[in-house]
Amino acid sequence: MVVADKIMLNDWHVVATVQECQDNTLKRVRLLGEDLVLWRSKDAKSTIQVWQDRCPHRGARISLGKVIDDTVICGYHGWQFELAGKCVHIPANPKQKPPTNARVKTYQCQERYGLVWVCLGEPSQDLPSLPEWNDLSYRKLFFGPYHCHANGFRVIENAFDVSHFSFAHEGSLGSPENAEIEDYEVEIGTEGITIGTILLWQPDCDGSGTGGKVKWSQKICRPLSLYQVKESPQGRYTLIFTVTPIEENESLAWGVVAMNYDHQVLESDLQAFQDKLWVEDAKILESQRPVCLPLLSPSKTNTNWFPEVHANCDRASIAYRRWLKDLGITFGVC
DSSP, X not given: OOOOOXXXXXXXXXXXXXXXXXXXOOEEEEETTEEEEEEEXXXXXXXXXXXXXXXXXXXXXXXXXXXXXXXXXXXXXXXXXXXXXXXXXXXXXXXSOOOTTOBOOEEEEEEETTEEEEESSOOOXXXXXXXXXXXXXXXXXXEEEEEESSOHHHHXXXXXXXXXXXXXXXXXXXXXXXXXXXXXXXXXXXXXXXXXXXXXXXXXXXXXXXXXXXXXXXXEEETTEEEEEEEETTEEEEEEEEEEEEETTEEEEEEEEEESSOTTSOHHHHHHHHHHHHHHHHHHHTTOSSSSBOOSOOOTTOTTOOOXXXXXXXXXXXXXXXXXXXXXXXXXXX
C-alpha cells in the first residue's frame, strides 16, 4: 500500500455500484494501492463483504477462488474462510486446526446512493450528504465510473473549477465570449469548503436553447467528494461527485445526480451528455504536470517542479490546496 497519511485511509471511497454486488460472485477492485475483493453474503444481514485480495497462506488472490454458502475457498490450495475472514479448513491437512493468524484482512463497507463505499481505516466521519436523495420530486440517475490516468485531487479540482467551462466545454456548458467569472466567496470550515454562488453564463440556461446565467454553488465535503447545486429557470440540479484514488496517478470518477426537471428526457441522452463532458475533461486531466497536485512552495533542489500561476478566479482552488495541506494529506500531492 502506498498511502502515507491516515486522512485518506479513514475516509470513505466508492469502489463499485450496489448492482454489481447482487450475488456472491467475487469482484476485484483496487483502492489506494490496495487490491480488494467484494462479495455479498447470504446470511440474515446480506451485507457486502470487503476483504484484502490476498490469501494469508501463499499470497495468491482470493478473487481467483469461489464462494459456497458464505465460505470463501481459495483457488490455489482450497483453504476455506468464514465471514469474518478466519480460516476454518485446510483440505491438505483436514485434522489440523488452522493457525490463528490464518485470517484475511477485512474492511468496513456501506451502501448508499446505489454505490458501495469502503474505508480502509477507521471512519472519521459519515458519507457525503445528498439531501435530495429521498425527495420524490427529484429524478435520480448515475454516471460513470469514468477511468483516467490522472490524480484524484486534480479530478476534483477540475470539477469545481467552473472557469474552464467556456473553453473545455465550449458550446455545451460555456462560451469564450462569456467567460468572465464574477467574484465569489470561499469559506473553509470544519465540514469542508463552501464555494459561494457563482453566476455563470451557459448556452442553454432554460432548456429552450437560449443562453443566460445560472447559479452554481458548491461544497467540497471530503478531500475527494464534492456536492454541487445548479439553479436555473428549469429547476434544480444537484450532484455528488466523488473520485476513487486507485493509485496516486489513476482514478475513477462517479456521479449521483438528483434533478427536479427534464423528467421526459431519456436517461440514455442524459448519460451521453455526461459522457461527452468527461471525454473533454479526461484528455486535459491526463495531460497535467506534475501529475500530483502541488501544495507546497517549490524547493531549489526539486528539478521536477513545474510552477503554477493563479488568478482571482482560482480562489476556490487555492483554498482547496491550503485545506489539503492543513489536513496533512501526503498521498497524491507534492
